[in-house]
Amino acid sequence: MAISFRKLIKNTLRIFVFSAGVALSCLAAIYTEQNLRYEEVFVEVPAEEVTREFVYSLPDPLEIYIPRCDSINYKLKEQTCDFSYTNPQNNSCYLRVSITRTDTSQTLYTSPLISPGNSVSDIILFPAINRPGTYAAMIKTDAYALDKMSHLNSLVAEASINVQ
Numbered sequence: 439m440a441i442s443f444r445k446l447i448k449n450t451l452r453i454f455v456f457s458a459g460v461a462l463s464c465l466a467a468i469y470t471e472q473n474l475r476y477e478e479v480f481v482e483v484p485a486e487e488v489t490r491e492f493v494y495s496l497p498d499p500l501e502i503y504i505p506r507c508d509s510i511n512y513k514l515k516e517q518t519c520d521f522s523y524t525n526p527q528n529n530s531c532y533l534r535v536s537i538t539r540t541d542t543s544q545t546l547y548t549s550p551l552i553s554p555g556n557s558v559s560d561i562i563l564f565p566a567i568n569r570p571g572t573y574a575a576m577i578k579t580d581a582y583a584l585d586k587m588s589h590l591n592s593l594v595a596e597a598s599i600n601v602q
Contacts, residue, residue, distance in 0.1 A: 503526045503529055504579050504593055508598070510597060511600050512563065512600065512602070513602055517562065523535045525557065531554070532552060532553055532581070532587075533552045533579055534550070534579070535548075535549045536548040536577070537575055537576075537599075538578065539573055540596075546563040546564060546565070546575075547562070572598050572599070575596075575597045575598060579594075580592045
């Protein structure tokens with residue numbers, strides 16, 4: 439039984455695509471494994487060394503400053519909050535910040551990438567919180583390299599959302 443040339447090419451392409459997929463999956467697993475080694479690089483600066491603005495930093499040479507935010511005030515009537523987040527000018531990376539309620543695991547806000555010296559403010563929480571009270575939250579900051587946009591590290595800090 440003879441196999442047509444077209445069928446042979448089709449089967450060869452299928453094998454090639456499958457092999458390429460396996461190779462990409464292996465590379466992704468290796469890349470993820472390498473990144474996991476750096477997960478715990480963020481360190482908390484002792485209280486006596488803390489400036490008013492920045493609490494967390496990486497040891498040299500990858501020094502990354504992360505703004506501190508313990509609470510967010512949210513006004514129900516205006517549906518506005520006082521959250522402002524600045525990527526310090528002396529950082530050599532982008533920052534992305536997200537706010538998540540810990541009781542529901544809902545992410546209420548995720549910023550665009552914030553370049554050094556820039557900030558986000560006047561944010562809108564979605565889904566909106568409809569009842570007054572204090573809600574536990576976590577603020578996650580992700581750092582990305584300026585040149586390759588590769589993920590450098592993450593830091594999660596506890597906070598509260600005060601709804602009035």
